[in-house]
Amino acid sequence: MALSDYTVQSEVDTRSGFGAGILALGRENPNVVALCADLVGSLKLDDFIKEFPERFVQCGIAEANMIGIAAGMTIGGKIPFATSFANFVTGRVYDQIRQSVAYSGKNVKIAASHAGLTLGEDGATHQILEDIGMMQMLPGMTVINPCDYNQTKAATIAAGRMDGPVYLRFGRPKWPNFTPADQQFEIGKAVVMNEGADVTVFATGHLVWKALQAARELENHGISVELINIHTIKPLDSAAVLKSVAKTGCAVSCEEHNYIGGLGSAIATLLSRELPAPLEQVAVNDSFGESGTPDQLLAKYGLDTQDVAAAVRKALARKK
């Protein structure tokens, strides 16, 4: 596919993609269960609960207990999705995830909504920008950050089908839905959205859309962008990253996350070891967020289309 092939089918939140995905998964596998800590509506679990009331566990506002219960439910073959806002199912319960889930090798899926700045007006207490870092540091944890409704639905189903702990991150706001509804989603496999020659843009989550917009603009200015959607940050598709940067010679990473510990860090580690090349990061510059609309926040914190374009020009300049 090429840049012009991606059209906006609708504006819909990625968390609704999760809701649709877990419903489909629930129909496919009777062992799939959902847990939530008093945020059923926000996590779009209503349809799942209506259809499978006995397979839903309301934990109340007690996330640590929820993670432990999810770990315990895997014993006996259940596939639990422990759900809440991204802040409350990562930082708040890091040790529970570390010991009872990751170290214990439990088949728990941590499904996290309202990740990043774009949850908006609730402000920094809820806008976690460190979750990808925390989760990818855990040995054995798969970390997935899909870009739109269709991809979140597909990622949810894929996460439920794989054996092992998964951190699945998605968001709150209505967002362009532009990837194919019938996409084949393979965990750990990067998606080349556009082949290009001058620079590689790696993007994850909501910022894939911003990167796509930027790539279109840059193309009009004669810059050929290879755009790669890294929906799985861990395990990183190292082969795809290296193959592309070997061709283009420079790279930009884009994520709704602190520049420390996220996608950019993962790519930087890989490139510095295997293929040193200029890398610019579009990410939050080691700060907390604040209240505002999603658009205002993305602009203020340097995560907008123009920021991606500027990072591309910087990367290109460093290549010469």
Added chain:
Amino acid sequence: MASIEELERMATQVRRDIVRMVHAVNSGHPGGSLGCTEFFVALYFEIMKHDPKFSMDGVGQDLFFLSNGHISPVFYSVLARSGYFDISELATFRKLNSRLQGHPTTHEHLPGIRVASGSLGQGMSVAIGAALSKKLNKDSALVFSLHGDGELQEGQIWESMLFAPHHKVDNLICTVDYNGQQIDGPTEKVLSLGDLEAKARAFGWDVMVIADGNNMAQVIDGLNEAKSRTGHGKPVFVIMKTAMGAGVDFMMGSHKWHGVAPNDEQLKVALGQLVEEKDY
């Protein structure tokens, strides 16, 4: 069914394993392990329906979760002595490349362990999850867990304490090793649990007390009583009073032997008080 005398002999053997294991690596936690020896022997040699041919899912089996993972010596000894793995492996405790890590883990695939524990406060949640899974699977077997009294200071425990009665998790028996000691001193001084019995009851549990958790007959009777209380809409909470270090006079009743191993001379004295002849 084993006689009380046979179970007591096994408890003596387990106590010998415990002091020898911690002595061999000059580390580990003998105090709580010795205090809970009767409980473990009762569970694995009398109370639980379990199969040493271990499967993680344990379908149709009673399951046990050790939440206060630092008392791993007693857990490992009883698992080995009931056939989960060879007793000679007890000699690898806390050594490099061992399946018998300082705190229990599934990571090295040691038969009998179903979750890692050591960071405190997590085991009750895991036990509840396993109990819910059994209910969904229409599996009528029970889930047991053990917790330290100091461990009850962790906030997650009280999230679990709220949850289990609310969701009527009545296939669950959580026991507290109530020895009144923790690393920094008596629990009463460090951070008092207050009236634990009243607290657990107020949270909605079916609460019972084993007055002497180092008396084998009392432990057997207490756990059988606990089993009879399952299936009636409430989780069962057992406050089991024990003496830390029970069975070795100089270790008894003091928090000083929480995480300290005996030296050569002390080991000799301890083994002299624990006479049994089937050492690993």
